[in-house]
Amino acid sequence: MKKSFVFGVAAPEYNFIGREKETSRLITNFESGVNTILISPRRWGKTSLVSHVCGKMRDNSDVLIVRLDIFSCRSEYDFYNQFAAAVLKQTATKKDQWLENAREFLVRLSPMISFRPDPSTDFNLSLGITPKTHTPEEILELPETIARKRGKRIVVCIDEFQQISELPDAKTIQRKLRTVWQHQELTSYCLYGSKKHLMSMMFQSRDHAFYHFGDVLFLGKIPTEEWVKYICQHFADNNKTISEELASKICGLVDNHSSYVQQLSWNVINMTEDGENVTDDIVDAALDDLINVNESLFIQQIAPLTNYQINFLRALADGVTTGFGEKNIRENYSLGAPSNIKRLKDSLENRELISVEGKTVTLTDPVFLLWLRRTL
Ligand SMILES: Nc1ncnc2c1ncn2[C@@H]1O[C@H](COP(=O)(O)OP(=O)(O)O)[C@@H](O)[C@H]1O
Ligand SMILES: [Mg+2]
Structure with a gap:
């Protein structure tokens, strides 16, 4: 049954609106093999947009789309397992052929790997990719190998990509990814996530591996x-x-x-x-x-905060958006020394509680703002 309004999941077609320009830009990129980076705060509509675009691409039999969400990845090899599983599963020609796909494309790379015979067992677990069985490069080449074999383009869409920069040894991992991916001709990537400062840094700062990797799109609000x-x-x-x-x-x-x-x-x-x-x-x-x-969610969000951090939120709830380093604001809200301000901003931004645009700071979540006003 169609729901009048939905939240908490990617918006189904009946509930999906707007985003025409972004949709056609993504389709053009997907069809022509241009890498895309999509950035916005949480719950503005990245996953919904990519879903919508994938739906539109369904009729294009020249392009295979692979989607994965790496929010739960905690290590480099966690990522390779999820990556390989998604690529093998979603490029298989028939639904239950992932096992054959895996044998064809993965086992040949490394004959050491053994599969559980039952195809209904959890694929992610049964892949068992470890540093002993596969090099990162072998796994990262997988979509290109498959694309060549099938004579099609592949677009790999990776949701919650900011997670990559939270892994141990993140910079080295990013370099490995970029090094392999930039040489692929038939495979392109759509990398999307929140934590704007992290994502922007990854893709727009010179000393990061993904600098100039593709078309960067900041998703705005729906009018x-x-x-x-x-x-x-x-x-x-x-x-x-x-x-x-x-x-x-x-x-x-x-x-x-x-x-x-x-x-x-x-x-x-x-x-x-x-x-x-x-x-x-x-x-x-x-x-x-x-x-x-x-x-209860908001209470959880402020529970781990220091007094300084809560005071900073209090200032924001009062409508202060700039000038946090000024004496009267620091004193009014007990924000500590001027040197404290940047630390406060960074830590709150990293928790996605605030958004920083140049000198202007705002609370990311408008309902959290209303709650703070009511509570603090
Ligand atoms: N284009 C859209 N049309 C209608 N509702 C949308 C749209 N994009 C997002 N939403 C709403 O916002 C919620 C969060 O969207 P989602 O795509 O999960 O955001 P993100 O991936 O950026 O966190 C959806 O559940 C839906 O309620
Ligand atoms: Mg999402």
Whole structure:
């Protein structure tokens, strides 16, 4: 059954809106073998966009798409196992042929590896790629080898790619990846993730391995008018009515944050009776509910913070966005010495609690902001 509004998963087609320019840019890149880097804060719509693009590419039989999410990778070889598993599984010509695919492309590389005979066992576990069985290069070459054999292009899409820079010995790993990938002719990559400062550094700073690796795209927010159309339509599909004004209010309350627009709309539609019109009071109550259901998460987020860090958030909640090094602000909010400020910014940015644009600092999560205002 179609849901009126979705959040927490990649938006299915019925719930996917906008992103026309980004979609065609990605399709062009995928078809012509240009590497793409996609960056935005969490839950703005990277995974949904790539899913949408992959759906559009389904009819193009010249390009095979492989997708993997490396959020849970904790070591270099964790990554190679996931990478190889995804490539073998998703380029197999028939659904259950991954085993053959593995034999053809992996075993030939290293005859030492043994497979569990039952194809239904967890593929990731049964691959057993270790430094003893395979070199990183052998694994990283895998998509290119398969592409050549099949006479097709392959696009490997790696979600939560910022994780690569959190692995032990990250710089060396990145160099290995880049060295192999940059020579591939039939394989290209779409690397996407949050932690903007990390991702930007990886791809835009000269002394990083992935400098100039591909087309860098910063995903923005979906504009209010597109949301309003979608919200009004989906209420109408459910025999409920919302005015454009209130739909636009929903967007404003959560600062057009994709996931929260959907979640708040979901609350509102559930609080509205069949055949009824949405009122201002319903939207306010739905917002309260949104803050409440997220409260335990927010508490978890501030639990590990130092007093200085919490004070910094307090300043942001009061609307301060620049000038944290100035004496009166430091004193007002007890932020410590001027030398403390950069450390505070870096640590909060690394936790994705704040976004830093030049000198301007903002809270990344608009509902967290509302909660802070209510709580601190
Ligand atoms: N293009 C879109 N149209 C409608 N809703 C979207 C869109 N992109 C994102 N969303 C909403 O935001 C949520 C998070 O999107 P997701 O793609 O998982 O973000 P990210 O990968 O950047 O963390 C989705 O569950 C959905 O509610
Ligand atoms: Mg995602």
